[in-house]
Amino acid sequence: MSALQIAMTGFAEHVQLRKRGLLNFIGVLAASLIVGTALPWLMFFGGPYVDTLAPVYEFLGIKTPGMHVLLFPTAMVGVAVICLVVEAIGLGYRDSTLFLVIEGDNRSVRSDLFYLFLRVSGVATLVTFVMTLGTALHVDAMTALGLDFSLIHGTHPVVQFFVLVLAITFCNYWTHRLLHSRWFFELHKVHHSAEHLGVLLPFRAHPLDHYLARVYTTASLSLFGIEPSVLIAWMGINAFYQSMVHSKIDWPKWTEYIVVTPALHRIHHSTEPRHFNKNMSILTIWDKLFGTYHPPEDVPGYGLDGVDRDNFNTDHYLSEVFLCFARWIGLKRNT
Numbered sequence: 539m540s541a542l543q544i545a546m547t548g549f550a551e552h553v554q555l556r557k558r559g560l561l562n563f564i565g566v567l568a569a570s571l572i573v574g575t576a577l578p579w580l581m582f583f584g585g586p587y588v589d590t591l592a593p594v595y596e597f598l599g600i601k602t603p604g605m606h607v608l609l610f611p612t613a614m615v616g617v618a619v620i621c622l623v624v625e626a627i628g629l630g631y632r633d634s635t636l637f638l639v640i641e642g643d644n645r646s647v648r649s650d651l652f653y654l655f656l657r658v659s660g661v662a663t664l665v666t667f668v669m670t671l672g673t674a675l676h677v678d679a680m681t682a683l684g685l686d687f688s689l690i691h692g693t694h695p696v697v698q699f700f701v702l703v704l705a706i707t708f709c710n711y712w713t714h715r716l717l718h719s720r721w722f723f724e725l726h727k728v729h730h731s732a733e734h735l736g737v738l739l740p741f742r743a744h745p746l747d748h749y750l751a752r753v754y755t756t757a758s759l760s761l762f763g764i765e766p767s768v769l770i771a772w773m774g775i776n777a778f779y780q781s782m783v784h785s786k787i788d789w790p791k792w793t794e795y796i797v798v799t800p801a802l803h804r805i806h807h808s809t810e811p812r813h814f815n816k817n818m819s820i821l822t823i824w825d826k827l828f829g830t831y832h833p834p835e836d837v838p839g840y841g842l843d844g845v846d847r848d849n850f851n852t853d854h855y856l857s858e859v860f861l862c863f864a865r866w867i868g869l870k871r872n873t
């Protein structure tokens with residue numbers, strides 16, 4: 539039997555025993571799609587155009603919801619499902635995230651599913667507007683339109699792609715370092731609180747953490763005048779990359795010279811203190827250039843320690859997000 543057939547057999551047998559697990563999972567995906575499509579319309583009638591890709595649309599001169607509101611939720615659900623299947627084939631069904639999703643007994647994976655809903659449905663974007671008292675809306679407009687220098691507009695798409703990759707990965711590296719500083723790590727703990735590393739982990743981040751990525755992506759788009767097709771290509775590749783870099787499937791050794799691989803990213807999530815603040819980038823070059831590279835080695839475990847550990851994976855999903863924010867702005871002590 540091929541790896542695909544073995545994975546499918548394992549999945550079919552498991553689902554017979556855990557029908558409820560499958561239904562829950564389908565429910566989360568369906569709710570993410572329905573809310574993700576409806577929210578931009580609902581919000582638009584009473585207030586701002588809330589869409590995770592709104593700054594991109596603003597740059598393109600699209601100011602109202604339309605068929606394009608389907609793009610983000612369907613693409614994200616598609617990426618999640620494809621990566622779950624690829625991981626189940628590569629690792630074997632019993633060791634995959636899909637197994638834990640259907641089984642439903644892993645708190646960390648249950649939490650990942652909540653963050654998938656939060657992110658894909660666009661509720662995370664709404665939460666960002668609430669937490670920033672609406673200022674995020676103005677920052678979006680300023681980065682989309684105020685930085686419109688279109689420096690390489692009209693050049694070959696391949697040139698645009700490489701410039702975009704360098705700009706975004708550079709911004710991603712320094713934003714990630716900022717998130718690891720004492721001023722922002724409280725927010726970034728959401729991502730580092732994961733105790734299972736798998737393909738759903740990129741969805742697990744605080745809404746403001748995701749928002750920072752949105753700002754530098756929009757800034758790169760408008761600064762360089764990148765074509766929408768190039769941006770969509772990058773976003774698609776990056777979504778798959780972010781999922782697969784959190785899987786336990788190892789990549790060929792030579793890829794480490796170009797990108798941070800799962801073996802390198804495991805160091806980033808490690809509980810071993812000498813691994814803290816290492817391998818922060820997407821392209822290995824930034825970690826090597828700025829002194830945060832650490833070669834792959836065995837990792838004792840993943841997640842946070844002590845009191846931080848108790849603040850996450852609690853199954854009190856939304857309150858976790860707001861309590862994390864309250865600790866960050868100093869409204870709540872870390873007890």
Ligand SMILES: [Zn+2]
Nearest residue numbers: 714718726806
């Ligand atoms: Zn990090």
Ligand SMILES: [Zn+2]
Nearest residue numbers: 729784803807
């Ligand atoms: Zn990670």
